[in-house]
Amino acid sequence: YNLYATADGRHLAVGALEHKFWKVACEVFERPDWVSRHWQRGAFPGSPDAAALKAEVAALVASQPLAYWAHKFEAADACVTPVLTLDEAQAHPLFAGGQPVQPWTLI
Numbered sequence: 501y502n503l504y505a506t507a508d509g510r511h512l513a514v515g516a517l518e519h520k521f522w523k524v525a526c527e528v529f530e531r532p533d534w535v536s537r538h539w540q541r542g543a544f545p546g547s548p549d550a551a552a553l554k555a556e557v558a559a560l561v562a563s564q565p566l567a568y569w570a571h572k573f574e575a576a577d578a579c580v581t582p583v584l585t586l587d588e589a590q591a592h593p594l595f596a597g598g599q600p601v602q603p604w605t606l607i
Contacts, residue, residue: 503583504558509581510566514557524578575593 503517516522519540526534537543537553544550561569570582584592 502554502557506560506561506569507563508564508565508567512561512566512569513581513583514561515579517579517582521577521579524576525573525580526574528576528578528580529557531556531560 501513501517503511503513506512514525516525519538522538523535526532534553534556535541537549539545539550543553560593569580573580589595
């Protein structure tokens, strides 16, 4: 699971921890060569290849703005989603008709 910066300074959350989600993410990223590079296929977290893959994903995500990735992943069941601003989250259909979200600060 990681957050990756997009070309416009926003972020994309990639949480494809299960191989079935990772496979779909790789299809959307148009990188079928990444499918086997998953911890459930022997690619251990913290290994040199895992670090290299993380860098490759970061470079690809950074090549396009968030709107591009949000559109590409919109219908995909891949556990990949845009990181929304507070205003975007409040306007999201998931919160329609609910109580407004109140900002808070850690002390």
